[in-house]
Amino acid sequence: MKTDFLILGGGIAGLTTAIALKRIGINATLVEAAPQFKPVGAGIALAANAMKVYHQLGLYDKLLIAGNSIGEMQIKNQTGKIISHANAEKFKNGLTNIAISRPELHRVLLEETDPKQIITGKRSVRFKQDTHSLTVFFDDGTSIDCNALIVAEGIHSPIRKQLLPQSETRYSGYTCWRGLADNTNLKITHTSETWGTQGRFGIVPIGKNQVYWFACKNGPANDATLKSWKQKELLANYARYHQDIKTVLANTPDDHIIWNDIADLKPIDRFAFERIVLIGDSAHATTPNMGQGACQAIEDALVLASAIQKNETIPAAFHDFETKRMARTHGIVNQSWRLGKIAQLQNPIAAGIRNLAFRLTPASVLEKQISKIYQIELPVLNT
Numbered sequence: 001m002k003t004d005f006l007i008l009g010g011g012i013a014g015l016t017t018a019i020a021l022k023r024i025g026i027n028a029t030l031v032e033a034a035p036q037f038k039p040v041g042a043g044i045a046l047a048a049n050a051m052k053v054y055h056q057l058g059l060y061d062k063l064l065i066a067g068n069s070i071g072e073m074q075i076k077n078q079t080g081k082i083i084s085h086a087n088a089e090k091f092k093n094g095l096t097n098i099a100i101s102r103p104e105l106h107r108v109l110l111e112e113t114d115p116k117q118i119i120t121g122k123r124s125v126r127f128k129q130d131t132h133s134l135t136v137f138f139d140d141g142t143s144i145d146c147n148a149l150i151v152a153e154g155i156h157s158p159i160r161k162q163l164l165p166q167s168e169t170r171y172s173g174y175t176c177w178r179g180l181a182d183n184t185n186l187k188i189t190h191t192s193e194t195w196g197t198q199g200r201f202g203i204v205p206i207g208k209n210q211v212y213w214f215a216c217k218n219g220p221a222n223d224a225t226l227k228s229w230k231q232k233e234l235l236a237n238y239a240r241y242h243q244d245i246k247t248v249l250a251n252t253p254d255d256h257i258i259w260n261d262i263a264d265l266k267p268i269d270r271f272a273f274e275r276i277v278l279i280g281d282s283a284h285a286t287t288p289n290m291g292q293g294a295c296q297a298i299e300d301a302l303v304l305a306s307a308i309q310k311n312e313t314i315p316a317a318f319h320d321f322e323t324k325r326m327a328r329t330h331g332i333v334n335q336s337w338r339l340g341k342i343a344q345l346q347n348p349i350a351a352g353i354r355n356l357a358f359r360l361t362p363a364s365v366l367e368k369q370i371s372k373i374y375q376i377e378l379p380v381l382n383t
C-alpha cells in the first residue's frame with residue numbers, strides 16, 4: 001500500500017491532526033493499533049488554548065455541548081478548606097475551558113474523520129527511510145509506503161525508540177486511579193484538587209450528570225498491590241479526607257475505576273527527522289499536573305498543519321514545526337514535573353508548610369502562571 005501522509009496512532013493527537021489536515025485538503029491515512037475505537041478512559045480537561053484550536057477546526061460548539069465549562073479551580077487541604085484558587089474564566093479569551101468524558105471527546109473527533117481513511121488493528125514496529133522511500137512495517141507482517149510520516153503513538157512509540165534509542169520515560173514516583181461517578185445526586189459544581197498526607201484527589205464535573213475524579217498516591221512503580229486497589233481500598237486510603245471525596249468514591253462502581261502509573265518522557269531535542277515527525281505524547285509526554293498533555297497535542301495538530309501549508313517541502317515543514325513547538329512543550333513538561341513533586345508531598349510537616357505557603361500566595365500569582373499557558377498565539381489555517 002502507498003499513501004501520501006501516514007499518521008500512526010488514533011489518540012487525541014492523531015485524530016486532531018487528521019482533522020486539521022483535512023481542513024487544508026489533505027486526506028491522511030491513519031493507522032491505529034487497537035482493533036477498534038472503544039470508549040476508554042475517564043475524563044479530561046481541555047483548556048482555552050486547546051479550545052482555540054478546536055474553534056478554528058469547527059468543533060468548538062460540539063465540544064461545548066458534549067462537555068462542561070470549568071470556572072473556578074480550587075485547591076483544598078484534606079479537611080476541605082480552600083488553600084488556593086484561581087478563576088480560569090479570566091483567561092478564556094471568549095472561549096470556555098471545558099471538562100469532558102474521554103469517550104465523548106473521541107466520539108466528536110471520530111465523527112469528523114473519514115472512516116475510509118482509518119485502518120485499525122495494525123501496530124507499527126519499525127520504519128525504513130532513505131532519500132527515495134519511507135516505509136513503515138507493522139506487527140501483522142504488512143508495510144505501508146508514504147511520503148510523510150506523522151508519529152502520534154503515545155509515550156511508548158516504537159518509531160521514536162528507533163529514531164532516538166536513548167530517549168527515556170521517567171516514573172514520577174506516584175501512581176494514579178481514575179473514575180467516573182454519577183453526579184445526579186452529588187451535584188458537585190466546582191473543580192477541585194485536595195492535597196493531603198495520603199495523596200491527592202481531584203474532582204471535575206464533566207457534564208451529562210457525571211463527575212470525573214483522579215487519585216494520585218506516592219508508591220513504587222508497577223506495584224501489584226496498588227494496581228489492584230478499587231473502591232474499598234481507596235475509601236480506606238482517603239478515610240480522613242473531606243466528605244465529597246468519600247461520596248464520589250462510594251458512587252463509583254469498581255468497573256469504572258482505571259489505574260496507571262504516572263510517567264513522562266524526559267525532554268528530547270528533536271521532533272523532526274526528514275520526512276518523519278513526532279507529535280503529542282510520542283514527542284513530549286508530560287505528567288498530568290497541569291492538565292496540558294492533550295492540550296499540547298491539540299496545539300501540535302494545528303501548528304503542524306500550518307507548517308505543511310506554509311513550507312515548500314515536507315522536511316522544511318517538519319523542521320519548522322519542531323522549531324515552533326520545542327520550547328513551549330519542554331517548558332510544560334518541566335513545570336508539570338516540579339508541580340507534581342510539590343502536590344505529592346505526603347510528609348505531614350512538609351505538606352503543612354506547603355499548604356501554608358499556598359494559603360499565603362495571592363490567587364493572582366497562580367492566575368498569572370495559568371494565563372501564560374492558556375493565552376497563546378496560534379497560526380491561522382488557510383482553508
Ligand SMILES: Cc1cc2nc3c(=O)[nH]c(=O)nc-3n(C[C@H](O)[C@H](O)[C@H](O)COP(=O)(O)OP(=O)(O)OC[C@H]3O[C@@H](n4cnc5c(N)ncnc54)[C@H](O)[C@@H]3O)c2cc1C
Pocket residue numbers: 008009010011012013014031032033034043044045046122123124125152153154155156157158176178214262279280281282285286288291292293294295296297
Ligand atoms: C491521569 C491522567 C490525566 C490526564 N489529564 C489530562 C487533562 O486533564 N488534560 C490534558 O490536556 N491532558 C491530560 N492528560 C494527558 C493526555 O491524556 C495525553 O497527553 C494525551 O492523551 C496524549 O494523546 P496522544 O494522542 O499523543 O497519545 P495517546 O493518547 O497515548 O494515543 C496514542 C494512540 O496510538 C495508538 N498506538 C500506540 N502504539 C501504536 C503503534 N505502535 N502503532 C499504531 N498505533 C499505536 C494507541 O492505541 C493510542 O490510540 C492526562 C494523562 C493522565 C495519565
